[in-house]
Amino acid sequence: MKICLPLLKTVLLGASCVLAGSGIAAAAAPYPNTSAMGVGHAESTAWYAGCLKVKDAAPPPAHLPAPSAVASLQQCQASDLYYDTKSMSSPKPADWRPVRHCALATQNSGVLMMLYQNGQGVQKEPLLALKYACSIDAAPAEMLGRIEHLQQINASGRGMIDLCDDITSGYMMGVCGAIDARQKQRVRVQTAGKFSDGWPAVAQASLQKLQAAAGKFADARAANETDLSGTARAAMSIAARTAELDLLAQDLREYEAGKLPVSISNAQAAALDKELNAIYARLMKKPVETYAGAVGKDGIRATQRLWLAYRDAWMNFGAVRFPAVSSETWVARLTARRNAQLQELLGH
Structure with a gap:
């Protein structure tokens, strides 16, 4: 089977590279x-x-x-x-x-x-x-x-078939995950384009920076905070990346529809930030895992830096597009989600 690396770059470019191993009969195949x-x-x-x-x-x-x-x-x-x-x-x-x-x-x-x-x-x-x-x-x-x-x-006489209907292997889970991720990316791009076309240039520029920061954080989540030791590692990595980008797209849809986040006080935001620091410190004290594909401290550290950049990009975008929402509210919303991610890593 043909496997194209790196995986995340394959996903961004499309599923065809991965699919070559499952959909194209090699010249000498029986x-x-x-x-x-x-x-x-x-x-x-x-x-x-x-x-x-x-x-x-x-x-x-x-x-x-x-x-x-x-x-x-x-x-x-x-x-x-x-x-x-x-x-x-x-x-x-x-x-x-x-x-x-x-x-x-x-x-x-x-x-x-x-x-x-x-x-x-x-x-x-x-x-x-x-x-x-x-x-x-x-x-x-x-x-x-x-x-x-x-x-x-x-x-x-009823029904249609898809290549991904009958898969049994971790490899094919990755193939089909890449197909799904590519289609979701197309929908995200189309949807974002539709509701941002009429925005002022400053808001469009801020959205592009937010999307770029989200992409880097999502890549890091997929590569550094996902257990890549099993045969389903490609599918799990793709799913982790897609989940982050889907969440951003969902947030934007809701906020554009007027469903803005509930206001958070400075004290609540500070408490969440304190919790984040405590969980992160505990992660950095954990023993180093020795099995292949394990989530390591260096990867978490690198991902955390990209999350901070993502958080700041959200604050900047929020200030431009949704000025009625306080910066503490954006920080608290994102920090609560990050705390849940780090807590899950702590439990592994």
Whole structure:
């Protein structure tokens, strides 16, 4: 399987790099694709026999990209195109055509399975969809689950399939987490653009600084304050980053709708700050963990510095956009959340 590093940079650029290991049949991959299955007896299973029956299925010539276009499509990102098109309100066949051409040119079996099973831009072709499902680099349980899922859909005549419906591994959790994170990022950018377009330039500039600070803090949370020792580490890291950015987006929506935070006194803000310092000091006194992927003091320290920058950016933005809210209120709201994060790390 192909894994692209660093993970967070992959998420920011899109899920295609990660998806390459799960959706694109490598040039020398066997059919059915058992390259990720290790030692076993796949050849004796019912799903393997089913895959052999559709080995010669192929898309109609009219579905293929023009030979002259194949070279230029080699760098396209079929998975990004697929989920971007799927997110459209009413995608037409013409919208799906570039997705199909890209997937065919790059042999992205996962995307081709979805297109032909779901009838996106083409007539449904269950046998062809099965052929592409059998070509995906997958663990045995995942392959079995996906093929059974296809059979259930075809038997009932209802439902659609997604590459992430039947995953079984920590690796694929990361793949699908990256897909979800990318789509959420698109929504966040679109939403922020809609409600900030009419703002004064100073408010727009302040929002950009806040978003930049939030991104750095979210990256640090994902990299430094997430246990990366297990096979699901990619998914956990992505989830940690996404959670921070989603929270910022939620806050902005609520505040723009007039649901501003309840006013906090200086004494309450000071008490929360005192609590933060106490928890942080206890974390710095904890014994150093020795297992791989453990959250360490240096990482917490670096993340705390970025949180302070994020807090200050929020205060500056709040003063510009929501001047009726006191700086103590912003500090207290953010500090209470940070205290909960640090307390959770203390309990590990």
